[in-house]
Amino acid sequence: MTISIKTRFAFTLDKPTDVLLQFEAADIPEQELLERNTQMTEAEHCAWVPAQDDIGERIWIRAQGRFEVDYRARVRPRRQLPDLGALKRLLPHDMPGEAVQYLFDSRYCPADKFQSFVEAEFGGTEGGARILAIRDWIAENFEYKSGVSDARTGALDTFVQRAGICRDFAHVMVTLARASTIPARYVACYAPGVEPPDFHAIAEVFLNDPDTEGGGTWQLVDATGMADPAETVKIGVGRDAADVSFLTSFGANDFEHSKVTVTRVAD
Incomplete structure (x- = not known):
């Protein structure tokens, strides 16, 4: 079974602010990333860094004004599930x-x-x-x-x-x-x-x-x-x-909205 993911969220920063994001599906052996696409508002700085225990990645951004994220992915879980x-x-x-x-x-x-x-x-x-x-x-x-x-x-x-x-x-x-x-x-x-x-x-x-x-x-x-x-x-x-918050802001931010859609897709 393949899982389809669509995520959108937006927030506003009144002044240049560092923000740590974590919303992408982790690229690890127990789940296969078939497709992924991340679209984000242009920022002053943007860098992907390893997350806790090297499971997934976090994204550092430094931005000001309205910032929007649009993420799409298709993932096939394949983990071992003993009793x-x-x-x-x-x-x-x-x-x-x-x-x-x-x-x-x-x-x-x-x-x-x-x-x-x-x-x-x-x-x-x-x-x-x-x-x-x-x-x-x-x-x-x-x-x-x-x-x-x-x-x-x-x-x-x-x-x-x-x-x-x-x-x-x-x-x-x-x-x-x-x-x-x-x-x-x-x-x-x-x-x-x-x-x-x-x-x-x-x-x-x-x-x-x-x-x-x-x-x-x-x-x-x-x-x-x-x-x-x-x-x-x-x-x-x-x-x-x-x-593992999807958004950690090191300064004030005005969170506008988020929408997450997760569905099963036949292989």
């Missing part, structure tokens, strides 16, 4: 260094505050089975609702109010996985079936790879239930939403 519930947890001393960083607390994910909770709620599970139990618990206990969170809302806030959008669901999923000593990271992505259509956010967890002795595998998990890992297109990954 998540059967995957074991890697012991901390067996984890590679690049995974260990995703056990730590981050700006929106205070995992240390949830260690007692995960043992009380999910103590009879481990590894992939615990991840599925956490995912299902979030889906059953949280309401997908816009307008109840903003850029300052973290996993603890969402845990208390039991409502939020995909960003908030992903933060809680990441936090509870880390509290279970399972590395977890935040994934910005595109996926068909997301309502309302927009940039989407899910979690990714690091568990034992059954096909590689002593190896690990990153597996996607969406607590909202809207994104199928087999059809999900990664943009980038990070510790939480702060690392």
Whole structure:
């Protein structure tokens, strides 16, 4: 199955401002980029740089005035999807260094505050089975609702109010996985079936790879239930939403609009 992506957004900068963008589908082995086209307003400066963990790229621009982005792509996901519930947890001393960083607390994910909770709620599970139990618990206990969170809302806030959008669901999923000593990271992505259509956010967890002795595998998990890992297109990954925002402005900006359309296309 091929995924068609169309993204447009625009914003205005009153004075010369540096802005970091991340909206393009990542060119990585687990997804094949068949076509891509990025059109942007001319800027004073524009440079593509590697993103977190070398998954995808960020774009530095320095611009003033109205800036518009029009991005089109066709991508064929082809990731391996083992039975998540059967995957074991890697012991901390067996984890590679690049995974260990995703056990730590981050700006929106205070995992240390949830260690007692995960043992009380999910103590009879481990590894992939615990991840599925956490995912299902979030889906059953949280309401997908816009307008109840903003850029300052973290996993603890969402845990208390039991409502939020995909960003908030992903933060809680990441936090509870880390509290279970399972590395977890935040994934910005595109996926068909997301309502309302927009940039989407899910979690990714690091568990034992059954096909590689002593190896690990990153597996996607969406607590909202809207994104199928087999059809999900990664943009980038990070510790939480702060690392993979599609627009980070180092100065004031007036965001005008965005439109994201993601559809399935027969091969």
